[in-house]
Amino acid sequence: MKVSILLPIYGRSIYLKEAIESVVAQDFQDWELIIISDPPLTPATKEIISHYIQKDKKIFFFENKTKLGFPASLNLGIKMAKGKYIARIDDDDIWCDREKLRKQIEFLEKNKGYGLVGGGAIVIDEKGKELYRFFEPETDKEIRNYILYRNPFLHSSVVFKKEIVEKIGGYNEKVPGACDYELWLRMGRLVKFYNLQDYLIKFRLPTSYRDKKSVRLQRIQRTLEKIQIIKQYKKDYPHFLKAILKDYLKIFYLLTLARCSKLDDYLYRKRQTSIWRA
Structure with missing residues (x-):
């Protein structure tokens, strides 16, 4: 198994099909999809998950008995993962480039000093309409010059080496709102960073949430x-x-x-x- 994809969910089902379908549509097929849910799980979400795990033997589902939270669920997924690499996708995002996994894995395989690779995003609203698009800083030097300002990797875009994350102890469960960002900072002590200058994901941004x-x-x-x-x-x-x-x-x-x-x-x-x- 080359790559394990982690998809934590929290009951909502409205965009879940799109997220899973974008994984299934990848031209690189040596993957497993691990879906992890905190309770409670809605009947609609259960129905969607049941459909996919029956349809594809590479899709697995685990429901936590109690609410573990986001970083703990991701750490559980890493322990379950069989892949050499870990990829991430959120239940409201979409991998819009069918070659996403292949491009990122090829980069990591060819560039041994690197441990984390992300990419650009097309930002969409709740209905899927494009709002704008952007690239993150590309090279390791550019990323390091930028990383303390803000997170230079979109979580749903990344692929990283499992062995590195296991070595440094996984996601920090004490900082649930920034567990990905803190993980990248720790990883950077051991490996190099890169962002492909390709639009790899559609990142869903609710258009009416920021004034609340x-x-x-x-x-x-x-x-x-x-x-x-x-x-x-x-x-x-x-x-x-x-x-x-x-x-x-x-x-x-x-x-x-x-x-x-x-x-x-x-x-x-x-x-x-x-x-x-x-």
Whole structure:
């Protein structure tokens, strides 16, 4: 088995078929798909999963007896995985490039010092309409210069070496809102990074969520979490002071100007698609 794909779910079924179908459609077929769910599971979700595990013997399903949370479910999936590589997809995202896995695995096989490879994204709304698209920083040097500012890898886009993640202890379950970001920072102490300059995924962004108070509070909490994370890695990557200043300014913004949803939408898009990204 070459690659194990981890798909954690939390009951919703609205986009699940699209996510699974995009995996099945890959031209690289040496994979297993491990679906892991926290309870409760809706009847509609159960029906979708049952259909696919009966249809394809490479698809497996595990339901946690209790709520483990996102990073714990991913760590469980890594323990179950038989593949040399781990890939990720969320239940509301889509792999839009049928050659995604092949391209990423070929890169890792040919470039032995690398342990993590991602790619670009087409951002879509709840109905699947394209909003915009962007690439992440490409080379290892560019990524390292950028990584303390913000996460340079979309979780649903990545493929990484299982042995490296096992060596460093898997996802950090103490930082559930930024467990992927913290994992990349630890991985970077051992391996090189790369982002393919191809649009590998469709990343679903709800168009009406950012003006809600509860979500703004979540964004503030995630930013505070990120600040604590990058303090641990300030000696491993450059631009720590600029990065932490940026995060404190972001908190101020979220407490004030982010209440205007139109402005927040505009600035979010500019941050993703222009030099504002840094």
